[in-house]
Amino acid sequence: MNEKFLTIINPAAGGGKCRKLVGPAIERLRAGGIVLEVVETSAAGEATRITRDAYGRGYRRFLAVGGDGTSYEVVNGLFPDAATPSGEETVPTLAFLPLGTGNSFLRDFGDQGVEHAMQALLERRSRACDVLRLTHCEGVLYYINLLSVGFAADVNILRQRRFKSSGQVGYWASIFLGLAQLKRRPFPVRVAGESEFDRRPCLFLSFNNSKFTGGTMMIAPTAATDDGLIDFVRWGPIGRAGLVRNLGGLYDGTHVSHPLAESKKAPRVEFELDGPIDIMVDGEALTVQCEAIDVLPSALKVVV
Numbered sequence: 001m002n003e004k005f006l007t008i009i010n011p012a013a014g015g016g017k018c019r020k021l022v023g024p025a026i027e028r029l030r031a032g033g034i035v036l037e038v039v040e041t042s043a044a045g046e047a048t049r050i051t052r053d054a055y056g057r058g059y060r061r062f063l064a065v066g067g068d069g070t071s072y073e074v075v076n077g078l079f080p081d082a083a084t085p086s087g088e089e090t091v092p093t094l095a096f097l098p099l100g101t102g103n104s105f106l107r108d109f110g111d112q113g114v115e116h117a118m119q120a121l122l123e124r125r126s127r128a129c130d131v132l133r134l135t136h137c138e139g140v141l142y143y144i145n146l147l148s149v150g151f152a153a154d155v156n157i158l159r160q161r162r163f164k165s166s167g168q169v170g171y172w173a174s175i176f177l178g179l180a181q182l183k184r185r186p187f188p189v190r191v192a193g194e195s196e197f198d199r200r201p202c203l204f205l206s207f208n209n210s211k212f213t214g215g216t217m218m219i220a221p222t223a224a225t226d227d228g229l230i231d232f233v234r235w236g237p238i239g240r241a242g243l244v245r246n247l248g249g250l251y252d253g254t255h256v257s258h259p260l261a262e263s264k265k266a267p268r269v270e271f272e273l274d275g276p277i278d279i280m281v282d283g284e285a286l287t288v289q290c291e292a293i294d295v296l297p298s299a300l301k302v303v304v
Contacts, residue, residue, distance in 0.1 A: 051077025067100020
């Protein structure tokens with residue numbers, strides 16, 4: 001097994017900010033005794049291909065340098081091959097250098113961003129982390145942060161298509177455009193243990209492994225990354241004025257106490273959709289026909 005960290009850098013992350021900042025960060029890690037092998041990506045999806053190839057050649061330690069999208073690609077390069085490790089020592093390790101636009105997963109463990117991530121590496125800290133698996137009509141994908149449909153996905157798609165390089169300003173612009181186009185619609189879903197699909201209209205559904213999205217929005221305040229469960233949050237068909245009044249609750253987690261909100265934990269959820277829908281998964285905007293989400297408990301070690 002290769003003991004190096006294969007360091008996968010997306011230099012375009014953060015609107016090119018990553019390219020400017022990565023050099024000194026890499027030097028500091030190497031000065032602290034971290035052995036790194038560095039490779040850069042030049043196109044979407046390349047980090048997945050690089051990771052899958054490296055895993056097949058015996059690499060088990062990976063450092064994702066960029067934003068949520070970079071670590072999402074690395075995770076999808078590790079799985080499904082890493083889904084059945086032969087022992088604790090073969091469970092892959094994922095570390096982060098958050099130099100991109102969004103780094104929501106790390107927010108569960110601290111608000112110091114790059115400094116926290118680097119200290120975790122230098123102090124050799126790691127912990128078990130679940131991986132969530134979405135089965136859809138054309139295949140399978142994996143994630144460690146969250147998957148949302150409805151309003152949250154609509155906002156993210158607006159951001160990706162119209163405000164990708166605008167940082168937090170672009171995120172707020174997307175929220176207000178999302179409010180202007182507000183949709184409440186059903187996404188039939190059945191939580192493990194329930195007999196019927198829930199077909200009620202809703203503002204959004206979110207299937208979470210960790211707490212945050214959009215950097216500071218606490219969608220799932222009770223989520224834990226190592227409990228073997230999906231943290232499912234549903235917000236019913238709240239109106240535009242009600243959403244504006246309660247928007248702050250999405251940032252401190254109090255939205256789950258709203259009369260139209262529900263939160264529950266489950267090892268599996270199933271969908272009964274008529275066709276593909278827009279989803280947001282670990283910061284990525286996709287259109288797929290979801291079939292089920294389940295959990296690979298403690299399938300990954302994360303350096304946090």
